[in-house]
Amino acid sequence: MAHGQGQLAFTDEVSRDLTLREYGLDPSLDSPLLPNAAVLSALQNLVRLATELCGAPFGVVNIISAEYQHQVGAWGVDPGVCSREDSMCAKVFLSREKTVVPDATLDPRFADSPFVTGEIGNVRFYASVPLQTDSGFVPGTLCVFSDKPQELRPEQVGMLEVLARQVVELLELQHRTAQLDRTYAELRDSNAKLAGFAGRVSHDLRIPLTTILGYVELVEDDPDVQTGTSTAKYLDKIGASGRRMLAMLEDVLSYSRVGGGIQPSYSSLREVAGEVSRDLGIDDDGILDVQDLAVYADRGQLRTLLQNLLTNAMNYRSPERDLSISIGGVANYHGATVYVADNGKGIAPEDRAKVLEPLVRLRRPGDGSGSGLGLATCSSIAKAHGGDLTLSETPGGGLTVAVSFPAGL
Structure with missing residues (x-):
């Protein structure tokens, strides 16, 4: 039973990191994960708003991978990375429930955290909301904190939840951008392969076809072939069909090259x-x-x-x-x-x-x-x-x- 649970946990973490990669975030890095510049700027603005609404000096958006906690947006502190084992948010984010702790030194979940004991920080007040997507995936949290104990009013908690949903929208934008980038790269690669294949096929077919048309023209010019005879009519049909086929080869080649390296x-x-x-x-x-x-x-x-x-x-x-x-x-x-x-x-x-x-x-x-x-x-x-x-x-x-x-x- 213990082996089965360990295997399940391993599978879940592998799945988590694969999903984060789909969002354009590399969870294997031990340095801060940076979304694209526009998303990063918007995240920082949302974190700043969260701290001001809650009256807390510090705030972060944490992305939690199998091994690390990555602060991708921060206000009042510099974005950083810590191990998932040390993360306060990692202890509660999979519950999918908001967490509000007036004094972390009095909460058994966090009292021995290096962020509370002074080893990394001196957190007292701590509040976080999980970032849950429509598919149910929770990449991390929106979190505000202070080095002094404090309380949050219900309306402040409500606003923190609203801002967390806005963070999710930004991460989904990052997700769609990453998907489009991958699709575009795959399409560009596919078009290049198609153009190469069409070029080879066109070349291989064009040579024998032009040879056939050349012989048709030679026979048509032969004085022994009388105009209006069955032989002349057959040659005319062969020539017309060959020219149509040659024109189609050129069209196929032109179609396959569209989109490749446009300037x-x-x-x-x-x-x-x-x-x-x-x-x-x-x-x-x-x-x-x-x-x-x-x-x-x-x-x-x-x-x-x-x-x-x-x-x-x-x-x-x-x-x-x-x-x-x-x-x-x-x-x-x-x-x-x-x-x-x-x-x-x-x-x-x-x-x-x-x-x-x-x-x-x-x-x-x-x-x-x-x-x-x-x-x-x-x-x-x-x-x-x-x-x-x-x-x-x-x-x-x-x-x-x-x-x-x-x-x-």
């Missing part, structure tokens, strides 16, 4: 759109109207985004009217939103979420060629920048794509 800077929307329209041969057709806007984005990926959206507008134009495309946007202190609106076929509301998925095509009569990666690539570009992409109907018919880009620092 945002302010770019002129008009300049980038002009480059794309010249590449697509539509700069002199009178179908494109562009407003200027400063966009904080990776210039290469902004170019890829506009190229995909303009190509889609050309491929899915309406047979009932001449194509017209407008590019513009709005900007404020939050960032910029770029709008690309056309008067083409548009996309039905029930299909808009679906077409943002990779390799999804609607395959409607009269639609142009495509791999089904254009809008998915644009959506990934928006997300890689911390923004979003939405689809809506252009007034009068067509599709409007809105892409948001957060402001630069």
Whole structure:
């Protein structure tokens, strides 16, 4: 039985330290654990408020790991670390109940503590509230203390409990930040591996495919192959299929590279759109109207985004009217939103979420060629920048794509 209890205690402490790491705190350190700067400043302000409300000169937020007590926020004392065995809070925090002791020298739980006996401190008055999360985890306490005995009124105890809940909110913010950091690191690693894999596959497939297309072109130029014969028709189909496959390989490679090592800077929307329209041969057709806007984005990926959206507008134009495309946007202190609106076929509301998925095509009569990666690539570009992409109907018919880009620092 004793062995079982020891094993359970060991498991609980390992679990405690693992959970603290999820909050971005390293419990193995014998120096103070420091949350990010914004959380640390807010913790110190809450501790200061707690001491003033309770009329105590000292206050700390203690994080208790398997071996240590870490003071991550403090007022009236310098943050420090002590062993968990010496900690006063470690004796009571797992009870999940507030503790108020007018004179610690008279309380058997604390009378022999080095914080009371003078070995580390001379604590007399001591009050603490456990920091309990919604999941039931208790990382530590909010504690105020004094070197003189004193009492707390019920309303002061109530305020201490309120401030403890605010400390928990800050620690949860630290928790979510740590989770986002880990997710971002995993995503960046995954994207790098995907780009490398796609590059290798694309390279391995491109070589035999271009060889096949080269031989097709040689055979097509052979004078013995007569135009209009079955052989010529088969060669034409082989060539068309090969070129489509080669274009899809390029699209897959482009999609896999999105988000990898973006380098945002302010770019002129008009300049980038002009480059794309010249590449697509539509700069002199009178179908494109562009407003200027400063966009904080990776210039290469902004170019890829506009190229995909303009190509889609050309491929899915309406047979009932001449194509017209407008590019513009709005900007404020939050960032910029770029709008690309056309008067083409548009996309039905029930299909808009679906077409943002990779390799999804609607395959409607009269639609142009495509791999089904254009809008998915644009959506990934928006997300890689911390923004979003939405689809809506252009007034009068067509599709409007809105892409948001957060402001630069």
